[in-house]
Amino acid sequence: MAHIPKQPPQPSAQRPPRPPRPPAPGPVPTSADVARLAGVSRATVSYVLNNTEAVRISDATRRRVREAAEELGYVPHAAARSLRAGHSRMVLMPTPQAPVGPLYSQFISELQWALRRLDYTVVQYGSVGMRGDDAARAWAELRPVAVLLPGAGTLTPRGVTVLKRSGARAVLTLGPERVEGAHALLMDLREIGHRAGTHLLERGRRRIGVVVPSEPGLDTLSGPRLDGVRQAVAGTGARVEPLRLAYEEESAAALAGRWRGLGLDAVFAYNDAYAMLLMRALQDEGIDVPGDTAVIGADDLLLGRLLRPRLSTVRLELLSGERLAELVDRAVRDPGGALETHDVLTTSLIARQSS
Amino acid sequence: MAHIPKQPPQPSAQRPPRPPRPPAPGPVPTSADVARLAGVSRATVSYVLNNTEAVRISDATRRRVREAAEELGYVPHAAARSLRAGHSRMVLMPTPQAPVGPLYSQFISELQWALRRLDYTVVQYGSVGMRGDDAARAWAELRPVAVLLPGAGTLTPRGVTVLKRSGARAVLTLGPERVEGAHALLMDLREIGHRAGTHLLERGRRRIGVVVPSEPGLDTLSGPRLDGVRQAVAGTGARVEPLRLAYEEESAAALAGRWRGLGLDAVFAYNDAYAMLLMRALQDEGIDVPGDTAVIGADDLLLGRLLRPRLSTVRLELLSGERLAELVDRAVRDPGGALETHDVLTTSLIARQSS
């Protein structure tokens, strides 16, 4: 036996020694492993690591358990824990389909903070390419304690039922629409259009264009804005003209090119970005803003203040994340409570130079 | 007994009858319930609902099981399933701390699509207010098959070890830094500054300001840009001057106010938004762009093309989400594989009128 080489037959060049992989990909340590190493039972491990008050463990044991856990790199298994517990503190938020503005993502991040303070775990679930009830089922599989749906469109009353039957104590929508069975944190986007329309009327404008982005997925956001303008204008004899516009210079140039033919004296441009785009195109076409045509946007972007004339805008303000987190928490604690509807959005008009 | 009123003593006005709550908040149905209702065993339910090939179930039974599941509104319990299976297909992505631009969120959304096509479930985990290894432990509790970290800063080598020991088959960082033990999808942000610096030098500029946003959380993004400019300038005798700027008109006006004293003939302004802000302030101060001072940004925002002069910029291009998803998938399938580093970012210079 002495002459049998200890090394494998292949020359080492063929299988170069891998650099050491310190975290050996061995089996994942469980609380049983910790118990074994510490010389105690799994129950004790659980008591120590969860600081269970109802039971007294000697400091010596505590230390041994802690050290064993540390040494093994033990991390409890959330699925097992919540399976046993019968519930979790997960708030599920499907990731919005449409691209979100800075306002909204700021808001989301605030909300996450606030919910975390209330000891919830916020999880954004990527539901791209699922529709309606399929998505609801996928969310329900995770057994979240609450579901918060930003945006619009995907949830049906059936979906709400599925979620609630699967243990969700609260289902809330955050958007322009109300869904049967769910709490509604209502953003009445028509208000934005209404403010803009009213303002333009006050400025004496009578033939009002309304930009409708041609990008897909923005319809649920642009539709209500348009309706709002129509509401504001109703009965005044003024005219409202929807205008398709893609978020590209060429599209804006084309629209500006046929502008004089449209006979409009004002335009509400969906938001500040579209407004800036269109205003520039109009100016390049020799159309005076606000002389020939008044322009107004929405969102009160800082960048809108940089153009000349400075862009008038409808400023949006959302309920604070903290407030909203409280609403979620209340809905979770009292699932039987009335399905209150809250207005989450307030708007105000910032009149600058473009209108 | 006949005279004992059936109604509770309180007048009904005091506790008005609640509207019916259709989805009775009863216990959540399990596969055992389905089995009972269909008159089969839980095993059979599992076979039917998972379309298990290896076993033949009569069509009659299939239908009965399906109908029972439908009637009860049964949804499988993801935690139980993955506990049993010993693994999940979850890709965990901590939500980035710093506010993200449109470029990045577009990219994230693409990536989610692509990963879903590969049958992964993407989950963004809100880790606000956790630092370093605490966060890593929290992520590890979910036992994701892969962890993808956007941005910078939070992960340590210890964190990587924790994640891998807890069963993560791949840990990838997506940002300017490399972390020991993790795959690096490297965005060398210095390249952005380098391009800008080189361009300004070519234009004959020698005293270059570099805007550093004073907003917190942007340091890891702005630092490398500044370094890149310094690299480009090194040995040319040109000067580089960091300039703090907050994203507000007042801050920009203040900086513009002391501009002549700074003696600069060019400025790279972190990104297009800051560049637009500063350029406008300079112009308002009577400083000619690009005559007195050249201005360049980054990101190639559409809005940057609207100012006059049109804003020069460094365009960023990220690897496609599809490509990236493939990398994640490969890392998962071959966890032992070399820790490859990929360049995810490519940059190009778009010279317009402001430089």
Next chain:
DNA sequence: TTGAAAGCGATACCAT
């Protein structure tokens, strides 16, 4: 103060 054991829900092996 600690341990033994039941059970959360779903799956897959081994019988029938």
Next chain:
DNA sequence: ATGGTATCGCTTTCAA
């Protein structure tokens, strides 16, 4: 073609 059952990791009575 189906059913019984052990098992995943953890918490929590109940006993000792």
